[in-house]
Amino acid sequence: MPTARSAQLSTILTDHAEAVRAAWLDASSVELRGRSTRGELEREQSDIYDALVEGLRDGGSELGDAAFDQLRGILADVSGARARLGFTPRETAMAVFALKEGLYSLVDDDVRAHLTPLMRLVDDLGLYTFENYADAREAIITEQAEQLMELSTPVVKLWEGIVAVPLVGTLDSARTQVVMEKLLNTLVETGSEHAIIDITGVPAVDTQVAQHLLKTVVAARLMGAQCTISGIRPQIAQTIVALGIEFGDIRTRASLADALVDALREKKRPTSEVRG
Structure with a gap:
């Protein structure tokens, strides 16, 4: 059951989607310095943004809420993919934190007054992405170590x-x-x-x-x-x-x-x- 705050935030993100996503995409492109094409970033961010709006619409207020199950899954997939492709922890997390740049682009004072909980939620998204990146990277290192051990002990x-x-x-x-x-x-x-x-x-x-x-x-x-x-x-x-x-x-x-x-x-x- 959506709360008044979550419903209001989902409305803000829906009404200003074009401006927020454009500013987010520009900020991410600068941060990644060509590591991903704009098309790839746009598709990735579109999935995250849509899942965020949907979670808010379903009453989610914290990232751990059931309403954000899909969003957490998408972030985990993005983190794992970037870990395998050799992205740095900063590049992986900042691509999500850059969503704040999109929110800062909203100049309407009435809108800005309601953005504090949304900013906190974006912080949680970035930290969750970083944690999943670290777990994925550790799993990759362990797997590589096992493969190296196999290669170094031939019969x-x-x-x-x-x-x-x-x-x-x-x-x-x-x-x-x-x-x-x-x-x-x-x-x-x-x-x-x-x-x-x-x-x-x-x-x-x-x-x-x-x-x-x-x-x-x-x-x-x-x-x-x-x-x-x-x-x-x-x-x-x-x-x-x-x-x-x-x-x-x-x-x-x-x-x-x-x-x-x-x-x-x-x-x-x-x-x-x-x-x-």
């Missing part, structure tokens, strides 16, 4: 029955989980019996990294694969000894090439000899 088939995981960079809990999943899936898909985890590109091995490596080896062994850790450089070996890290019966080799040679030799042995 490579070196030979029939032999796969390798060349690790580069720091090995943390999140990355260990990705390595495990990709390695185990590849072992199942290829039916491989040998897995080589190469740490040549890992800058340092401490107790935590060693624990992550051991978890990966145990997971691969549970799938029936023989595991070798390669890339044990002299500095890494000294660090492992100094820290008292025990790899137990896990086979280690200085290079990926050495580990591959061992795996190929083992494949040639009779099954009974390998098990013995």
Whole structure:
């Protein structure tokens, strides 16, 4: 049920739509400096403006009201789209805040006397847009980080029955989980019996990294694969000894090439000899 104030504000925006939208479009175009065409801005602003007027007409007074559900949805879509297109937070929020410039263009004193609640509502629109932009940007960054992690932990088939995981960079809990999943899936898909985890590109091995490596080896062994850790450089070996890290019966080799040679030799042995 529309209140007297919301009905009055919707009437003001309807009666002065052409002037307000023209001034808003000009202000947004200056702020965005050609990042969007006037046609794109006009369509975007038209959707926002119409939803704002409709919400006021339906009795909305605050952005959280049910009358503004459509408006919030449009703002969220605009924020998400701009985040994906690389717009800055300022460009995204100011494109909405610029609606104030359109309202300032109203010179009728009687009209201006009723604009304070509308200005506050525009502030809420801008803040809502900024918050949604931040959420969308964070989601994009998280997705990109996950994709980068996937790319940085490839599982490579070196030979029939032999796969390798060349690790580069720091090995943390999140990355260990990705390595495990990709390695185990590849072992199942290829039916491989040998897995080589190469740490040549890992800058340092401490107790935590060693624990992550051991978890990966145990997971691969549970799938029936023989595991070798390669890339044990002299500095890494000294660090492992100094820290008292025990790899137990896990086979280690200085290079990926050495580990591959061992795996190929083992494949040639009779099954009974390998098990013995």
